[in-house]
Amino acid sequence: MSVSSQPSRVKIVGGTLLLPDGQLQAGPLLIADGHISAVGAAAEGAGDATVINAEGCIVSPGLVDLWCNLREPGDGQKGNITSETRAAAHGGFTTVCASPETSPVNDSGAVTHLIRDVSGSRSPIRVLPIGATTKGLEGELLSDMAGLVRAGCVALANGRGGFRDARVLHRAMAYARTFGITLMLHPENQALAADGYAHDGRITTRLGLLGIPEVAETTAVMEMLLLAEETGVRLHLAQISCGRSVQMIAEARQRGVNVTADVAMHQLLLTEEALSGFDSRFHVRPPLRSEADRQGLLEGVRTGVIGAIVSAHQPHDTAAKQAPLAATEPGLSSVESVLSMGLMLVERQELSLSVLLQRLTAGPAAVLGRKAALEAGAIADICVFAPQERWLADSASLVSAGHHVPVVNHALHGVVRLTMVGGRTAWPSGYP
Amino acid sequence: MTALLDMDELLDTLEQGVRNMLEIRGVDNPAIIGIRTGGVWLADLLGKRLGMTEPRGELDISFYRDDFSRIGLNPRVRPSSLPFETEGRDILLIDDVIMSGRTIRAAMNEIFDYGRPASIMLATLIDLGARELPVQPDVTGKALSLKADQRVKLKGPDPLHLELREASQP
Amino acid sequence: MTTPQPSPDSVQLTADGQLRHFLTLDGLSRELLTDILDTADSFIEVGERAIKKVPLLRGRTVVNLFFESSTRTRSTFELAAKRLSADVLNLDISTSATSKGESLSDTLLNLEAMASDMFVVRHAQSGAPHFIAASVTPGVAIINAGDGRHAHPTQAMLDMLTIRQHKGRFEGLKVAIVGDILHSRVARSQICALNTLGVEEVRVIAPGTLLPSDAEHLGCTVEYDMEKGMRDLDVVIMLRLQKERMQGALLPSEQEFYRLYGLDRSKLALAKPDCIVMHPGPINRGVEIESAVADGPRSVILNQVTNGIAVRMAVMSMAMGGQVTERVSRLGEGQP
Numbered sequence: 001m002s003v004s005s006q007p008s009r010v011k012i013v014g015g016t017l018l019l020p021d022g023q024l025q026a027g028p029l030l031i032a033d034g035h036i037s038a039v040g041a042a043a044e045g046a047g048d049a050t051v052i053n054a055e056g057c058i059v060s061p062g063l064v065d066l067w068c069n070l071r072e073p074g075d076g077q078k079g080n081i082t083s084e085t086r087a088a089a090h091g092g093f094t095t096v097c098a099s100p101e102t103s104p105v106n107d108s109g110a111v112t113h114l115i116r117d118v119s120g121s122r123s124p125i126r127v128l129p130i131g132a133t134t135k136g137l138e139g140e141l142l143s144d145m146a147g148l149v150r151a152g153c154v155a156l157a158n159g160r161g162g163f164r165d166a167r168v169l170h171r172a173m174a175y176a177r178t179f180g181i182t183l184m185l186h187p188e189n190q191a192l193a194a195d196g197y198a199h200d201g202r203i204t205t206r207l208g209l210l211g212i213p214e215v216a217e218t219t220a221v222m223e224m225l226l227l228a229e230e231t232g233v234r235l236h237l238a239q240i241s242c243g244r245s246v247q248m249i250a251e252a253r254q255r256g257v258n259v260t261a262d263v264a265m266h267q268l269l270l271t272e273e274a275l276s277g278f279d280s281r282f283h284v285r286p287p288l289r290s291e292a293d294r295q296g297l298l299e300g301v302r303t304g305v306i307g308a309i310v311s312a313h314q315p316h317d318t319a320a321k322q323a324p325l326a327a328t329e330p331g332l333s334s335v336e337s338v339l340s341m342g343l344m345l346v347e348r349q350e351l352s353l354s355v356l357l358q359r360l361t362a363g364p365a366a367v368l369g370r371k372a373a374l375e376a377g378a379i380a381d382i383c384v385f386a387p388q389e390r391w392l393a394d395s396a397s398l399v400s401a402g403h404h405v406p407v408v409n410h411a412l413h414g415v416v417r418l419t420m421v422g423g424r425t426a427w428p429s430g431y432p
Numbered sequence: 433m434t435a436l437l438d439m440d441e442l443l444d445t446l447e448q449g450v451r452n453m454l455e456i457r458g459v460d461n462p463a464i465i466g467i468r469t470g471g472v473w474l475a476d477l478l479g480k481r482l483g484m485t486e487p488r489g490e491l492d493i494s495f496y497r498d499d500f501s502r503i504g505l506n507p508r509v510r511p512s513s514l515p516f517e518t519e520g521r522d523i524l525l526i527d528d529v530i531m532s533g534r535t536i537r538a539a540m541n542e543i544f545d546y547g548r549p550a551s552i553m554l555a556t557l558i559d560l561g562a563r564e565l566p567v568q569p570d571v572t573g574k575a576l577s578l579k580a581d582q583r584v585k586l587k588g589p590d591p592l593h594l595e596l597r598e599a600s601q602p
Numbered sequence: 603m604t605t606p607q608p609s610p611d612s613v614q615l616t617a618d619g620q621l622r623h624f625l626t627l628d629g630l631s632r633e634l635l636t637d638i639l640d641t642a643d644s645f646i647e648v649g650e651r652a653i654k655k656v657p658l659l660r661g662r663t664v665v666n667l668f669f670e671s672s673t674r675t676r677s678t679f680e681l682a683a684k685r686l687s688a689d690v691l692n693l694d695i696s697t698s699a700t701s702k703g704e705s706l707s708d709t710l711l712n713l714e715a716m717a718s719d720m721f722v723v724r725h726a727q728s729g730a731p732h733f734i735a736a737s738v739t740p741g742v743a744i745i746n747a748g749d750g751r752h753a754h755p756t757q758a759m760l761d762m763l764t765i766r767q768h769k770g771r772f773e774g775l776k777v778a779i780v781g782d783i784l785h786s787r788v789a790r791s792q793i794c795a796l797n798t799l800g801v802e803e804v805r806v807i808a809p810g811t812l813l814p815s816d817a818e819h820l821g822c823t824v825e826y827d828m829e830k831g832m833r834d835l836d837v838v839i840m841l842r843l844q845k846e847r848m849q850g851a852l853l854p855s856e857q858e859f860y861r862l863y864g865l866d867r868s869k870l871a872l873a874k875p876d877c878i879v880m881h882p883g884p885i886n887r888g889v890e891i892e893s894a895v896a897d898g899p900r901s902v903i904l905n906q907v908t909n910g911i912a913v914r915m916a917v918m919s920m921a922m923g924g925q926v927t928e929r930v931s932r933l934g935e936g937q938p
Binding site for chain 3: 492494495496500501502503504505507508509510511512513519541542544545546547
Binding site: 200201202204205206207208209210211213277278280319322323324325326327 | 613628705706707725727728729730732733737749750751752753787790814815816817819820
């Protein structure tokens, strides 16, 4: 951690705490030596602590992101670990998983070590690398999984690269099973997705865009579920986009398959309609789908079939989005807006605040076999935010190198006042 | 908003003026062209009064206006129709009101694109002066001078009448 | 739910509802489409004069920006621009800049320097003209000459003009579009125009592999069986079938397509006796249409070429007009 010399005891007062059982309750929080030492009534009356006033704020465990592109190693055009982890801290995240879609790809222990070393010296938050399942993410040859696990990868993924065929996928699962590591897979049947870049539906039909049908995802989900069931691998389905996928995952869990799932926040807020003006910001992968899918995903988040909401942060330089839609690169620069987008869902009464925060904290932590809870003895990874305060995502406020944010020209609710990692301030720098 | 001007009287003056001009010029079979919209109504009436049998032409000068770069294209443009050859003909061009002279310039440009006429004569019902181009009618029903905020417009076709209104009125 | 988006029509219309670009028919009112047809009628008359030229765009520069080559479409735009007295520059970008790796944005920056007033854009990617309209300096009009599978609005409007000339109306008409709907920008624009202009029914007739998902959402009924689909038709529009559709498992063979969806005399006999036959061209004789039908008395295919120039003159002068009035109000010189 780069920030040093913090007081040893900090008391956060006046805020509303998100308790481990999901209850929101007013009370103080006491932090000592980088750990939470007392919560609520037990924290009253502690004497010589530095007091932080959190009136009107929610005090939550720090947010955990299962999929974030930090763009390092890379050519630096789209950001680097320094810029993107600071952006994540601005968004209230205390832990982010670094996607293996870097250049070079994180398919060896050496790259994992590089990411960890750079993060260790330049990131204000925790960075957990995710390794590639196949060499170069090409979907053909298995990566050096043992080396990746030894170097500290928390999961293995294949991003948008997919697998050449079901046999490679099957073998990757069987091999990953050997090390007990989680496979975090993006379900997409590449033959069905083909050259598509938008949800195959009303908007692609009207605008003549090349569609990715829902079956490109659902057939892949089904294939992955059956193969995971057979191999016994720990499977996490990343960034699902179809209501039907939620149903299939729920059924698989009922019959005992060890599977979890996440969804990108923008999938909960936006639909295919966002592309009706050819706005390249909303070229994302998987594509924004129908309103029925959005409803299905929200239901999955509410019931817990989808345990985590991710940013799927993909910062881009201007040129990447400055072209006709099909020629642009997919992805939104979202890590700073995720919490505010979630609060829009709360405002619309589509999610409760408690469920939203759990899916951004304890839910993703559990996928990694970790905890994120405000309880005595826990590491002090904390996010304090003012849900009613407003901010505008623009070049003045954004920290990320990518400025293609999901919501522009519209004041967002939810300003992160303090992000604390292990008791040290990660955002804003130098606070208090 | 006024009927100060007697339409029959104006038309009589115009007809007589046209007859005199044709006689002086020695033209016995002019092709009549009215400028849309008022000029076409007048062309119909004059044609009848002069006993013309040939159908009259009508011009929509929208494509020839010199103020495209200020006001764009008139969305109500309709096809011009000249049901005769203009090449070598004597043309009697008719409009309701002449002021700046820009409409007549546009109309003459358009006529030439159909073929080079032998001559063009211009008759207008009202002449408001305030010319911006060196274009003068050969025959006029009446010369009027309006105050800055007054406008005159021919309404029709049945009955044909002149409307004088203050520009500030809607 | 979505965040507020500029809809395509707000990009192409001025604040007072005039055209400033011509990108798509989607979102344009029946009044505006009728204005385009009426204006085109006036330009048809111009085309019959000794001098087929009007001074509307005198001194203005129109750049034909064709990222996908099409001599036929480019020629009609060129002729239309010249008949409006504009200076015309033809840039066949498909063979120059982009193949050297220059991005579209960079190409546009270079073209801006030429002080053009209008870009006529043909591009293989859907939405490219929207992208260009959003990037160019204000005052430059963009005309879509066909983008990907999205839209070909001038082609659709000339087809509407042809229908109006032959039928005199749109109300009560039953119109079918036959063939490769999925890949067709022409079909998308035609369906949009026909619905806006108020025909009774738009029917698309195609095999399942050549239909987009949710085709009904476009505002048409779907018929797989052409013999059923031909009944009661006033107008049948045949689409060109690209040879490459035989690859990629969309169709087994041209022969089978012709047998099922080719317009021959016996299928045409199922339509109304005065049903007209249209085709945006170029025609594949014996693939989508029988020669005897293409050249027959019900075919209005040649008519469509004449109308193409008039319609393009209409939208070019209307969009340029929208741009200049907008510029005048921007400069605050509204007073006389």
